[in-house]
Amino acid sequence: MKSSNEIDFFLQVYQVVRLIPKGRVTSYGAIAKYLSSPKASRMVGYAMNASHSQKPKVPAHRVVNRDGLLTGKHHFSSPTEMQEKLEKEGVKVKKDQVQNFDKIFWDPTIELAL
DNA sequence: CGATTGACGTACG
């Protein structure tokens, strides 16, 4: 059996995403990089796909791609739900693109490194 | 059980 210390990649993603403060967003690559796999960004996105089965549910709407685009909005109950939630938290979204993305960007490699 | 896909990102030409 695997060491209890080793958590599944998906589980790590879920934990990090849950730590994202309100009104802040991060990117798949940032999380992947935080997990020591900068090229495993696809896994982060895939983990989000499975996040629907996770309890509590993961705030996947706070996770966007490197360009700040809501690429995964289509996977929500409604394609606009992601943007609505973000705006509800104070995040301005324009045409699926997060405004002030570099300002509200929450980098786990920095925030969790403290 | 093998091949393809996928909510991305980086590397290379």
Add this chain to the structure above:
DNA sequence: TCGTACGCCAATC
């Protein structure tokens, strides 16, 4: 600067 190829790993076909 832009376009294409590859890597990552799990789920789905």
